[in-house]
Amino acid sequence: MQEERQMDETTTADEGGEFDPKAASRLLETTKRRAQRQFEFPSVLLTLIQAGALLAAYGAIWLSVRGQNPYSGPSGAALVELYVFVAVASVAVGLEARRARAGVSRRASRHEWTRAVPFVAAFLSVYVLMGALRFDGFSYAIVYGIMPAAGPLIVVGAATAGYAAAREDWQLLGFAVAAIAVGAGSAFAGPAGVWGITGVSLCAVLVCRAIVQVWQRRA
Amino acid sequence: MTGAATATDALDPLIHVPARLRIVATLAVLPDGDALSFTRLQNMIGLTPGNLITHLRKLEEAGYLKTEKTGNGVASRTSVALSNRGRKALDSYTAALRDLLAGL
Numbered sequence: 239m240q241e242e243r244q245m246d247e248t249t250t251a252d253e254g255g256e257f258d259p260k261a262a263s264r265l266l267e268t269t270k271r272r273a274q275r276q277f278e279f280p281s282v283l284l285t286l287i288q289a290g291a292l293l294a295a296y297g298a299i300w301l302s303v304r305g306q307n308p309y310s311g312p313s314g315a316a317l318v319e320l321y322v323f324v325a326v327a328s329v330a331v332g333l334e335a336r337r338a339r340a341g342v343s344r345r346a347s348r349h350e351w352t353r354a355v356p357f358v359a360a361f362l363s364v365y366v367l368m369g370a371l372r373f374d375g376f377s378y379a380i381v382y383g384i385m386p387a388a389g390p391l392i393v394v395g396a397a398t399a400g401y402a403a404a405r406e407d408w409q410l411l412g413f414a415v416a417a418i419a420v421g422a423g424s425a426f427a428g429p430a431g432v433w434g435i436t437g438v439s440l441c442a443v444l445v446c447r448a449i450v451q452v453w454q455r456r457a
Numbered sequence: 458m459t460g461a462a463t464a465t466d467a468l469d470p471l472i473h474v475p476a477r478l479r480i481v482a483t484l485a486v487l488p489d490g491d492a493l494s495f496t497r498l499q500n501m502i503g504l505t506p507g508n509l510i511t512h513l514r515k516l517e518e519a520g521y522l523k524t525e526k527t528g529n530g531v532a533s534r535t536s537v538a539l540s541n542r543g544r545k546a547l548d549s550y551t552a553a554l555r556d557l558l559a560g561l
Contacts, residue, residue: 257473259557265475266551269482276501277486341497342487343536 275455279338280331282451287330289444295323296387296437300430309379309429353401360397364389383429387436391421409450416443467557471519472550476504477512481521481547484539492525492538513537521546 302316303309364385372381395417402410420443424435472478479502484493499509516522521543526535
């Protein structure tokens, strides 16, 4: 840092001064890495907060439904806990997005909200499908157990995977495909077990994502 | 002229200055077309406003940057974006730097 500041002061005063190519290469890499870290979204911390919030939210539901026979759904307290953790994670996402994008103006900012359309449509479709399944006579355990735990992961994961592939964001694509796999695989655990398996698996996927982010920073 | 000076002749003199290299490298991290406010750029680079303006002006004159001022008076805001020409210049500079270091 001290070295960079000294170099700036020297060259501002006298631009004809020698600037060693090795020092230039180091400065270029350091600056890029530092800028990437400052614009990074989500940050490693946010990914870990999301992992903790998901584990707590899905864990609360699992604790309230485990051992139910027949399945009667989560308790009101577990649902309140779920919404509290979702709210905490949403606030953290909002604050982090504000930090990363402070001072950055996007070319297509007027139409940026349209990016949310596929995600909202995919999310809402799960609840429409739940209504249709209940209407068609499917059991309470499938409609209110397996569907709300696994459904959003599969459809929102698919929407995210399409978005990530279009932007060539391979890290996000890997995360989205992992979320789809968690959603589809956890359904085998039944209406109560699906909540526990989904919570633990999603937490593990997010922790892996945080590790990849740290590794990319150091590479 | 020394050997080292001859070798560095291959490097774009507009970018081969620490402060300007940091400006261009920082802006290059943003996606194409995105702009950064003068205030945040200054915070990230750590130069005085006067120094930063001087360097930005040189880069803008070369067509490496585009600056845009919006609003009036105290509400005015200046944003800076790397142009396509600036992005290509940084790519060429990076390639030249790599060649130069490989030959050392």
